Amino acid sequence: EGAGPQEYTGIKIKVLEWAEEAKKELADKIPAGANVYMVAATLRPETMYGQTCCFVGPKLDYGLYQVSDKEVYFCTERAARNMAFQGIFPEKGVFPKLASVKGSTVVGTLVSAPLSIHKEGVRVLPMETVLATKGTGVVTSVPSDSPDDYATVADLAKKAEYYGIKKEWAELEIPEIINTPSYGGKTAEFLVKKLKINSPKDAKQLAEAKELAYKEGFYQGTMLMGEFAGMPVEKAKPLVREQMIKAGEAFVYSE
Numbered sequence: 272e273g274a275g276p277q278e279y280t281g282i283k284i285k286v287l288e289w290a291e292e293a294k295k296e297l298a299d300k301i302p303a304g305a306n307v308y309m310v311a312a313t314l315r316p317e318t319m320y321g322q323t324c325c326f327v328g329p330k331l332d333y334g335l336y337q338v339s340d341k342e343v344y345f346c347t348e349r350a351a352r353n354m355a356f357q358g359i360f361p362e363k364g365v366f367p368k369l370a371s372v373k374g375s376t377v378v379g380t381l382v383s384a385p386l387s388i389h390k391e392g393v394r395v396l397p398m399e400t401v402l403a404t405k406g407t408g409v410v411t412s413v414p415s416d417s418p419d420d421y422a423t424v425a426d427l428a429k430k431a432e433y434y435g436i437k438k439e440w441a442e443l444e445i446p447e448i449i450n451t452p453s454y455g456g457k458t459a460e461f462l463v464k465k466l467k468i469n470s471p472k473d474a475k476q477l478a479e480a481k482e483l484a485y486k487e488g489f490y491q492g493t494m495l496m497g498e499f500a501g502m503p504v505e506k507a508k509p510l511v512r513e514q515m516i517k518a519g520e521a522f523v524y525s526e
């Protein structure tokens with residue numbers, strides 16, 4: 272871990288329709304009238320307009336945790352425990368588990384990602400590099416601005432059959448969210464090509480791309496999308512975050 276606690280934004284991505292296998296396993300465990308949200312931990316809330324899918328680690332273990340009569344969260348147990356000490360569950364330290372499920376079981380689930388231009392919903396897809404030890408184990412995919420996400424959706428589209436997904440699930444339109452002087456509006460694509468990244472497993476080059484994308488986006492970026500279009504990213508970032516929190520679409524999550 273780096274210096275001190277990391278403050279994430281937990282994005283609430285609502286389940287619209289479970290993948291077939293997940294429905295069989297989970298349907299009778301979810302209270303009637305409750306919505307399930309896959310909670311993604313992000314450092315870039317201002318990019319949420321560009322969400323095109325939602326990643327889980329196919330081999331990771333997840334749980335469904337009851338937050339209230341109306342809300343159930345999907346995340347790792349580690350994250351649920353942390354949340355239970357941050358006032359996210361009603362009783363401190365208590366995170367009632369309704370079910371356990373493997374990431375691979377929920378692949379193909381249709382979800383609604385807040386602010387995304389894809390109002391029809393996006394799919395849950397596998398990302399083999401998701402770490403169980405960071406965030407919630409759920410990563411929302413913004414391939415315009417995250418080199419990891421760009422490399423992963425490109426790989427998923429190329430090997431859709433191998434991954435057992437529909438190719439079109441990985442090929443949703445990637446809108447431009449942020450303009451930067453060095454990389455334009457397609458920062459992730461630009462850097463993936465420039466650094467000759469061929470696979471989501473090119474860890475070293477991806478770490479470099481991530482660093483460059485993050486710095487350029489934060490300090491030099493201008494919003495192209497949404498209510499804060501035209502504003503520097505540095506200013507828009509907390510505003511988008513606050514707006515999502517107020518709307519009940521996000522919350523602060525630290526670790």
Ligand code: A2H
Nearest residue numbers: 312313314315318401402405406408410411412413416417
């Ligand atoms: B970020 P840090 Cl647009 N395993 O969100 C792997 N990666 C994870 C993760 C996990 N368990 N949990 C979160 N992440 C990702 C958006 C984004 C992100 C953009 C650009 C860069 C970026 C959309 N994906 O991250 O190690 C999440 O992806 C690069 C810094 O705590 C989260 O923010 O610094 C970021 O990594 C947290 O990484």
